[in-house]
Amino acid sequence: MISPAIADFLDTRSAPTPFVVIDLGVVTSRYDDLAAVLPGVELCYAVKANPGEAVVDRLAQRGSSFDVASPGEIDLVLGLGVDPAQISYGNTIKKQRDIAYAAARGIRRYTVDSDIELEKVLAEVIDPIICVRLFHDCNGADWPLSRKFGCGAADAARLVRRAADAGCEVGLSFHVGSQQRHLSAWDEPLQVCASAARAAGVTLDFVNLGGGFPGTYLDEMPPISAYGAAIMGAVDDAFPGGRPALLAEPGRYLVADAGVLHSEVVLVSRRDVDPRLWVYLDVGVFGGVAESLGESIRYRLRPTCAAPLSGDDDEVVLAGPTCDSADIMYDKTGYRMPVELAPGDTVDLISAGAYTTSYSAVGFNGFAPLGQYHVG
Amino acid sequence: MISPAIADFLDTRSAPTPFVVIDLGVVTSRYDDLAAVLPGVELCYAVKANPGEAVVDRLAQRGSSFDVASPGEIDLVLGLGVDPAQISYGNTIKKQRDIAYAAARGIRRYTVDSDIELEKVLAEVIDPIICVRLFHDCNGADWPLSRKFGCGAADAARLVRRAADAGCEVGLSFHVGSQQRHLSAWDEPLQVCASAARAAGVTLDFVNLGGGFPGTYLDEMPPISAYGAAIMGAVDDAFPGGRPALLAEPGRYLVADAGVLHSEVVLVSRRDVDPRLWVYLDVGVFGGVAESLGESIRYRLRPTCAAPLSGDDDEVVLAGPTCDSADIMYDKTGYRMPVELAPGDTVDLISAGAYTTSYSAVGFNGFAPLGQYHVG
Numbered sequence: 055m056i057s058p059a060i061a062d063f064l065d066t067r068s069a070p071t072p073f074v075v076i077d078l079g080v081v082t083s084r085y086d087d088l089a090a091v092l093p094g095v096e097l098c099y100a101v102k103a104n105p106g107e108a109v110v111d112r113l114a115q116r117g118s119s120f121d122v123a124s125p126g127e128i129d130l131v132l133g134l135g136v137d138p139a140q141i142s143y144g145n146t147i148k149k150q151r152d153i154a155y156a157a158a159r160g161i162r163r164y165t166v167d168s169d170i171e172l173e174k175v176l177a178e179v180i181d182p183i184i185c186v187r188l189f190h191d192c193n194g195a196d197w198p199l200s201r202k203f204g205c206g207a208a209d210a211a212r213l214v215r216r217a218a219d220a221g222c223e224v225g226l227s228f229h230v231g232s233q234q235r236h237l238s239a240w241d242e243p244l245q246v247c248a249s250a251a252r253a254a255g256v257t258l259d260f261v262n263l264g265g266g267f268p269g270t271y272l273d274e275m276p277p278i279s280a281y282g283a284a285i286m287g288a289v290d291d292a293f294p295g296g297r298p299a300l301l302a303e304p305g306r307y308l309v310a311d312a313g314v315l316h317s318e319v320v321l322v323s324r325r326d327v328d329p330r331l332w333v334y335l336d337v338g339v340f341g342g343v344a345e346s347l348g349e350s351i352r353y354r355l356r357p358t359c360a361a362p363l364s365g366d367d368d369e370v371v372l373a374g375p376t377c378d379s380a381d382i383m384y385d386k387t388g389y390r391m392p393v394e395l396a397p398g399d400t401v402d403l404i405s406a407g408a409y410t411t412s413y414s415a416v417g418f419n420g421f422a423p424l425g426q427y428h429v430g
Numbered sequence: 431m432i433s434p435a436i437a438d439f440l441d442t443r444s445a446p447t448p449f450v451v452i453d454l455g456v457v458t459s460r461y462d463d464l465a466a467v468l469p470g471v472e473l474c475y476a477v478k479a480n481p482g483e484a485v486v487d488r489l490a491q492r493g494s495s496f497d498v499a500s501p502g503e504i505d506l507v508l509g510l511g512v513d514p515a516q517i518s519y520g521n522t523i524k525k526q527r528d529i530a531y532a533a534a535r536g537i538r539r540y541t542v543d544s545d546i547e548l549e550k551v552l553a554e555v556i557d558p559i560i561c562v563r564l565f566h567d568c569n570g571a572d573w574p575l576s577r578k579f580g581c582g583a584a585d586a587a588r589l590v591r592r593a594a595d596a597g598c599e600v601g602l603s604f605h606v607g608s609q610q611r612h613l614s615a616w617d618e619p620l621q622v623c624a625s626a627a628r629a630a631g632v633t634l635d636f637v638n639l640g641g642g643f644p645g646t647y648l649d650e651m652p653p654i655s656a657y658g659a660a661i662m663g664a665v666d667d668a669f670p671g672g673r674p675a676l677l678a679e680p681g682r683y684l685v686a687d688a689g690v691l692h693s694e695v696v697l698v699s700r701r702d703v704d705p706r707l708w709v710y711l712d713v714g715v716f717g718g719v720a721e722s723l724g725e726s727i728r729y730r731l732r733p734t735c736a737a738p739l740s741g742d743d744d745e746v747v748l749a750g751p752t753c754d755s756a757d758i759m760y761d762k763t764g765y766r767m768p769v770e771l772a773p774g775d776t777v778d779l780i781s782a783g784a785y786t787t788s789y790s791a792v793g794f795n796g797f798a799p800l801g802q803y804h805v806g
Contacts, residue, residue: 126796168699323544420502
């Protein structure tokens with residue numbers, strides 16, 4: 055549940071809480087596991103999931119490609135010596151000058167979902183590789199996507215045709231939603247990819263399968279091998295004449311289980327306005343646990359008490375340390391904690407390596423941003 | 431709508447977007463306006479609303495006191511030469527070592543809402559001044575509070591009694607909810623303060639009226655003079671034998687209208703999956719516009735287009751620049767923008783001086799935190 059290297063760090067190092075510890079060995083093994091079940095698929099790590107330099111560096115050494123969202127992420131990845139050919143600028147929302155910035159650094163792969171974005175890329179990049187993102191309605195995802203990204207099959211066919219006519223290599227992408235629990239989620243969008251390509255009269259140079267591979271939270275998910283089998287089968291169903299080149303954009307899967315967020319209990323109180331026990335940690339919604347929003351991502355928790363345990367526990371509400379009333383992490387999930395839990399005790403959020411440190415506020419309420427250490 | 435000093439900054443300075451510009455002259459005049467309508471009330475600026483050093487410094491020069499939430503905010507305020515006697519540590523969730531940190535720097539005023547927190551303060555502080563926070567159900571607030579803070583009248587009476595028995599000066603506080611639209615919101619909690627004090631058999635050394643004073647957003651709010659009259663009347667009704675010493679914790683009111691958030695349009699697109707026009711700015715939920723959550727705080731917007739305007743406009747969805755599907759600011763409010771709006775144009779969020787820069791993520795998607803400039 056907690057890797058030996060992280061357990062050792064927590065036992066022997068005294069660092070001010072809250073912080074995340076990442077076991078780079080787990081990152082590596084997750085990368086290898088995913089590569090094994092998605093044979094021949096180019097894995098582009100979604101840097102936004104955890105932009106820790108050591109994380110990116112380890113993945114780069116392992117041969118990973120990278121999905122980036124901004125010039126800042128481009129600088130990070132290139133600064134570690136990654137070949138620009140291994141970088142995909144997957145954000146569909148890019149300033150024209152940021153596209154120029156990327157192009158000047160040799161990046162050729164860009165994702166678009168509208169004419170205006172395609173035009174920006176065609177204006178700035180010599181010989182671009184265009185990925186058109188399809189909208190997909192994400193049933194079964196714990197952190198569902200919205201209509202913010204992607205276009206329908208009709209727009210996609212038109213954009214692919216337009217990019218091909220401009221001489222570009224072209225492909226399609228979609229995203230089934232982060233922390234996707236349904237193995238069949240890839241079936242329908244892959245069929246849409248195939249039909250949009252037929253409608254466009256274009257042979258796709260590649261298909262980008264997006265992300266959605268899960269971290270290990272409270273709810274049990276299928277094993278990664280089942281994802282691989284389902285997805286490769288769905289590809290073969292959609293493209294019976296032969297697989298196009300394939301990419302995927304894993305983020306959460308590679309880093310979530312590699313991290314533990316170590317926090318301290320600041321206050322435990324039961325007040326006459328609420329029968330429930332409130333537990334206040336030194337990390338909360340604005341300190342990096344933003345994915346508790348709507349209680350959609352529900353971490354496994356490990357409280358460690360100084361007092362001897364009776365074995366009795368109590369249902370708790372979990373909140374953060376700021377003066378903001380919205381800074382409540384879990385009000386409905388029904389977490390339970392030992393009745394002995396007291397200020398100064400610690401609570402570890404397990405599998406908290408994804409979407410924590412980078413979501414942290416820069417200094418809300420005067421608290422420092424969530425720190426990150428690397429082991430392994 | 432935009433102060434001359436801010437307008438001049440936006441016209442003449444070319445700084446990378448997004449950023450907030452604060453007119454310190456507006457901060458000063460808001461402070462003076464509030465002081466005028468709350469005569470004799472000690473105003474403690476809630477630093478969390480905008481911890482810009484120039485903002486805090488200007489208010490300190492004006493004689494403001496300060497409500498702080500953490501050692502970080504204590505350092506900020508003391509570093510500007512503020513007398514520790516003018517600082518109130520108003521967060522009800524404090525590590526014991528942070529209380530010790532504050533006490534070592536001469537801070538005597540602490541807010542609590544539970545026995546365990548009171549015990550921490552009594553253990554660490556010589557001669558503390560104890561403020562017990564009452565829970566209040568915040569009807570009429572656009573950013574309502576929750577059961578995260580405060581206790582009921584029974585707990586409050588007990589805690590006040592306990593603190594008084596320990597030889598402390600004691601008072602009560604409550605918060606009617608941020609951006610409170612109902613002038614009568616202070617009536618009931620003030621009555622609860624009075625009755626809790628009677629139940630405790632304690633004469634209150636002070637009452638802290640909290641915050642709730644509004645910024646100027648889409649919905650019209652009463653003038654600040656009406657707040658002052660209503661609150662002072664409610665105090666006199668609750669304490670017919672004479673007003674206790676009074677404090678208030680304005681945050682939003684002092685800084686919201688002093689700031690403009692200047693952003694750039696990254697993308698405008700209409701896709702076949704949604705009939706609405708999507709406008710993507712270079713600032714969003716994770717870049718400082720966190721109070722768009724639930725569309726509770728609805729800023730006035732000022733788009734500036736390079737193209738000549740036809741006068742036609744269109745309903746838009748407003749989203750941020752990150753690859754996160756939750757980064758949508760306004761989906762339901764029904765904002766309208768000129769049909770000519772295009773990438774490279776700008777959109778100003780008016781009255782965005784509160785709860786923006788400090789809420790900003792440290793680097794989500796590789797975007798830098800929201801910057802802040804000061805004029806006036």
